Amino acid sequence: MIDYLNILLYVQIALCVFCLYRIIRGPSIADRMVGIDIFGILVVGICAILSITTNRSFVLDIGIAWIILSFIGTLTLAKYLSGKKLNE
Amino acid sequence: MNNMEALSTIFICIGILFNLFGCIGLIRLPDVYNRLQAATKCVTLGCCSILLGVFFHFGFTDAGIKALVAIPLLFFGATVAAHALVKGAYLFGIKLGEGTIKDDYKDAVKS
Amino acid sequence: MRYVALFIIAFLFWLLITFNLAIENIIVGIVAAGITTVLFGKYFITGVNKFIQPHRYFWLIIYIFIFIWECIKANFDVAYRVLHPAMPIKPGIVKVKLNIKGDFARMMLANSITMTPGTISVDIIDDYIFIHWIYISTDNPEEYSEKVSGRFEKYIKKIFE
Numbered sequence: 143m144i145d146y147l148n149i150l151l152y153v154q155i156a157l158c159v160f161c162l163y164r165i166i167r168g169p170s171i172a173d174r175m176v177g178i179d180i181f182g183i184l185v186v187g188i189c190a191i192l193s194i195t196t197n198r199s200f201v202l203d204i205g206i207a208w209i210i211l212s213f214i215g216t217l218t219l220a221k222y223l224s225g226k227k228l229n230e
Numbered sequence: 231m232n233n234m235e236a237l238s239t240i241f242i243c244i245g246i247l248f249n250l251f252g253c254i255g256l257i258r259l260p261d262v263y264n265r266l267q268a269a270t271k272c273v274t275l276g277c278c279s280i281l282l283g284v285f286f287h288f289g290f291t292d293a294g295i296k297a298l299v300a301i302p303l304l305f306f307g308a309t310v311a312a313h314a315l316v317k318g319a320y321l322f323g324i325k326l327g328e329g330t331i332k333d334d335y336k337d338a339v340k341s
Numbered sequence: 342m343r344y345v346a347l348f349i350i351a352f353l354f355w356l357l358i359t360f361n362l363a364i365e366n367i368i369v370g371i372v373a374a375g376i377t378t379v380l381f382g383k384y385f386i387t388g389v390n391k392f393i394q395p396h397r398y399f400w401l402i403i404y405i406f407i408f409i410w411e412c413i414k415a416n417f418d419v420a421y422r423v424l425h426p427a428m429p430i431k432p433g434i435v436k437v438k439l440n441i442k443g444d445f446a447r448m449m450l451a452n453s454i455t456m457t458p459g460t461i462s463v464d465i466i467d468d469y470i471f472i473h474w475i476y477i478s479t480d481n482p483e484e485y486s487e488k489v490s491g492r493f494e495k496y497i498k499k500i501f502e
Binding site: 248251252254255258259260261263264266267268270271272274275291292295296299306309310312313316317320326327329330331332333334335338 | 354357358359360361412413415416419420422423424428430431432433434435436451452455456459460461462463464466469471473475477
Binding site for chain 1: 239243245249250252253256257262265269270273276280281283288292296304307314315317318319324
């Protein structure tokens, strides 16, 4: 059981490489922000699987805190995107 | 007990499959809005499915309840963030990609 | 009234997250919920007496099941469009008229539209909601307003208004 979950954990970490590709190669700045947003959600999945394989429950606390911080970070980036047009 | 383990493994596998679809969409689709649409839907439901699998693994203990609390939080956070990002990208001036056939929002922003 | 509702919600959230009924834990929870209430009470939603009307919870449960079914359909729709070699997309932004009032009900409708097949909500101006749609199938405004928001509006009107 734990062995299968370790394999699934590696798959989930490998999915983050797709987001990194989009963050590095993105043609415009909004593409990079989309990559950051999706990366933040994938990390929550990593925390959830890690809480089973290590059998500790505090990893889920890190996951909940990560959800809130990623939400605030994305809102700030979006505010920056829409606010810049108003200043110019 | 063995039954619940199998159920949780199935839910986690489904979640990772949906995450894979979302990430392929993030690579393949042509412009920002389509990418955001595919990725937000698939990755949010995939991570909710993984958290549901964690809840089935732990049962009604502290870890299971934490996973259950995280599901609506993740859900509202992801949808509101996607909404803000799409509006910010439009106001920043990023054009809709090729093949777009309709744009009602342009007139509303101008006036 | 709204301060009391926010205090109860914050305290329940604390108890669920810590999952521990020791007396020290409860005291810390009351202090933390009180600080949250003093700081953020004036931004909370209005009309909190809707929380204690039981028929709204009945419609909420039915709505959640319909909503989960729509979510699963949306994911298979996205998977079909992404894995198809030719990528059958025809995107655009359309304008749909809203029939419901109230900020919280409108927020829930926008969230529901974001998670249903092929649509994401962009903005709300006056009585119109702007939606980015990945595959515009018809050109008729009544037909696509029925397709986008008609399934949810009658339930949301019963739950949140």
